[in-house]
Amino acid sequence: MNALMAAWSAVVAHPLFLIGLTLGVYQLGQALYERTRMALLHPLIVAIALLIPALWLLGLEYPAYRDAVFPLTMLLAPATVALGVPLYHNLRRIRQYFWPVMISLLVGGVFVTVLTILLAWLLGADFPMLMTLAPKSLxxxxAMVVADQLGGMAALAAGFVMYTAVLGALMGPWLLSVTGVTLPSARGMALGLAAHAVGTSRALEESEETGAFAALAMSLMGIGTALLLPLAVTLWLML
Structure with a gap:
């Protein structure tokens, strides 16, 4: 019995076990989503809902899980860059909307950042928490790099980013349809700006053009915020 428990502990502690578990629950979520097309069964939501109790039952702490799945985390950046492929394919279409895109990014980016900080401040959040929440739409x-540079908590910022992404991907398409937004470029801009990578993947399900504008919004929002938000915070602290 002791030998069996020791063998099981060795299997659970192996990094490949947790990588396989992560990929397995995500694939299950993908299969459920493709079969039902229910927003609540999005693969990301299913994976989170299954992984948390699984880790608890296995007695594993988050740091152990994070270290084990680091190879998957490392693929996040190139996967994000790969979203630029539909952007390249729709470059001519994007050029036609240059000024509307720039104005939408400026107004939307400033609004979502300022509103987030203002609401958190009114609810009594301290400065580190404000700086953790500020890049939630990146x-x-x-977002993790920006939050760390501003004096926030990078790990917690990643959690806020995930929450924002899932909520945007769940409610975004419905809200856009209810408000009569049907133009693929406009839907893509909204999803990419508000829900970044997850919103972009959701936009790609609608059409390549929608996904291209979502990828554009996500990329420019990230670049603009990374450059301008630290400057704005510095000026704010000097006042």
Whole structure:
């Protein structure tokens, strides 16, 4: 019995076990989503809902899981870059909407960042928490770096990014349809700006053009915020 328990412990502690578990629950979520097309059964939501109790039952702490699945985490950046492929395929279409895209990014980016900080401040959040929440609408790699540079908590920022992405991917298409937004470029801009990578993957399900504008919004939002948000915070602290 002791030998069996020792063998099981060795299997659970092996990094490949947790990588396989992560890929397995995500694939299960993918199969459920493709079969039902229910937003609540999005692969990301299913994976989170299954992984958390699984780790708890296995008695594993998050740091152990994080270290084990680091190879998957490392693929996040190139996967984000790969979203630029539909952007390249629709470059001519994007050029036609240059000024609407720039104005939408400026207004939307400023609004979502300022509103987030303002609401958190009114609810009593301290400065580190404000700086953790500020980059919540950026893709995870950029948000973690920006939050860390601003004095926030990078790990917690990643959690806020995930929450924002899932909520945007779940409610975004429905809200856009209810408000009468049907233009693929406009839907893509909204999903990419508000829900970054997950929103972009959701936009790609609608059409390549929608996905291209979502990838554009996500990329420019990340670049612009990474450059301008630290400057804006510095000026704010000097006042």
């Amino acid at each position: 893709t995870t790699p950029i």
